[in-house]
Amino acid sequence: MHSINASNGSEEIQHFDNYKDGYKLPRNPNGWYAACLSKELKEAEVKPLSFFGEELVAFRDAQGKAKVVGAYCPHMGAHLGHGGTVVEGKIQCPFHGWQFDGTGACAAAPFAKRTPQSARSNLDGYITEEVNGVVLVWYHVQGKEPDYHVPEIPEMDLKQWMPMQHFTLTFRTHVQEIRENFCDESHFAFIHEQEGPADITWNPEGPLAHHHSHLTWKYFVKMGLTDEKYRFTCDSVFYGPGVLVSRTRGPIDSATIGLCTPIDDEYTQFTLMGTSRKVFPGLNWFNRMSLMKTAKRDVLLEGEIWSHKKPLEKPIYQAHERSMSKFQKWYEQFYDGHSQQETTPLRVVNS
Template identity: 35%
Template sequence: MSANFFTSLNWTVMDKTTLFIQVCYTVAALVLVWLLHYVFIQPLNRIRDLCDTGYQDQARWDRYGRTKRQLANEARRNKKVGDVPPVFPNGWFALCESEDLKAGQVLAVKALDENLAVFRTEEGKVCVLDAYCPHLGAHLGIGGRVVDDCIECPFHGWKFSGHDGKCTSIPYSKGKVPTSAQVKKWPCHEVNGFVFFWYHAETDKSLEPEWTVPELDVISSGRWKYRGRTEYKVNVHIQEIPENGADVAHLAHLHGPSMLGGSDLTSIDKSNCPGKLNGTSAPILHHHWEVGWQGPEHGAADRHIAVTTIKHDLRLFGRIPFILMEVEAKQIGPGLVYLTLDTSLGRCVLVQTVTPIAPFTQRVLHRLYASPTVIAPYAKLILWGEAIQFERDVAVWNHKTYIRHPVIVSEDRTISKHRRWYQQFYSENSPRIETIMENRKGSLDW
């Protein structure tokens, strides 16, 4: 063979090697760019359904090949409800996030066992109406169309005003619109990245909110950066979730182990948590908490607000604190919390909303905003750590029963205080689980 053949073959091999190296460099560069974008720019978005948290033990012991959803549904059926308070308290509840609702868009939303049509007019105003058209019962949120400041029924084209719920037009009728042709208009308020609506079981108070959702200027002004969200569905009575803020004793036991241990309750090593007598050595990392809960003064105008203060630090070998944080959790009514976090790099605020979809199904949303001094990776680490800790609570909530008269010790007295404070959100006609189950008899279930 000629020398030219070997030379050509050698160049071909070199060309392929060079091409392979270039491809590797390109892929590595793209991965690096994606990683930097994810860490420094893209907000965190963590979503967990009812079956995603708290069913690891059932999955480990299952011998029948059932899915997590099947195991979760079985656990929900087997769970004893307990002697629960009314299932829907009175107050403001989040229906959706502002970014979910574009101008001219309609959403079908289920909240507090109500079916609602939530829409934004072309001018940007949010309206909330009962979902069912009084004509023949079509769902306005499914296929409904926004026309000016009205929503048009997808069945026959009847139009209902977003301002008062009255029918403004029947396209095929030449007569006068019947005065009874209207749907309920719910008070709503868009603030801090959420659309809220006012729910009250008493008819005379259902249209006149008793307080407003306070606006956070750091969010509305755009000065603080949005860094991410988490979303959960939880199988528990709504009161159990805010009551967590007054349950001081559970923090050391459930939330003391490092967040690196995850949220699987069986796998978390609690043997060396602070306060444990059987621990032989200090854990490498643990969370330390100092908590106080304070309700409003008697007769205060803001009696719907309670405050939990938390001093938190992450300790190395039980001695050396190296991540310090002070938190103020302001509970505003039954379904809204503003958590202000003071960290070594600056301040953040976490907005938590809790909305009952059904009596024992809560939708919990968190949105984190951080001051400019809090860099994105640190803010997302805070949100991720909060999510892990919250999921430990979810794993307990999904299986616990409600005990109206618990056996408590003196250190648990804030739980009793919180329950007395929370009673103000129930009224004479607040729905009870017995009534709802009775009303559901004969409903279709495939």
């Protein structure tokens, strides 16, 4: 907390900076995170990325597989994301032509008698997977292998569903704040236009967690539409700290994939992909647009709150607000191996 006492002593202005003063959480919980969407990474493209407090680059190898490696060339420190190229599936530095494969290992150093092969001459390599049109990157502070995977989401490809749309926003908040919002029963009434708090059933299962709730849109209630058919059920699965798949069934059936990735000590990138089930041609476009527009409006409202809120050590949860602490207990596992002050991530080298 920064306190500024005005010279006459009668006024005190207080400004709470939640990042400098409050958050004690390590920046990067262990897990799978979105690096980019598949369609954002073209063949032969080198894409610079800033995540986990690091500079990274993504590219596609000779088989078209997405790879993510550290951005700084170990030769003399050029940034591969600025002028780097892909040559026969390897990433080539723009400065003196060193090449690196998808694991980050040095594969060529022009004019050198022998290709350098020490750990120091390699880029850091991250384990990557591509699923549901998303390039996922695995982060573990101690370099452990993934202990879960994100499955295919059938709605992505089924003819009965509209093509996925997405939006991406950056918020000044910790990655946990965005995820635990889904377990905050009361906010559904104020941010998401529901009749009252959500009734959430929370079932953790290792690094996954299943979340079930019923939602009642308050405008349906105002219009007297209170039958069961006007209620939504929402079934969601948390795949670690970075991926949340959510399905609603009701007046509109929808499927969304919520992706959040730590950028640095202050910011988190949030992407929402979403689709709705086709009903009939005139309505399909409208349903998907309403879904995505409403979601974006709501998350922007939340973002304003997340960016300015003060993290409390002891919030005053009420009897109906029972899911936040369950969520936080489940989430603790993703800080395994982190120290409170940890700021330098260890990397995982692809095997």
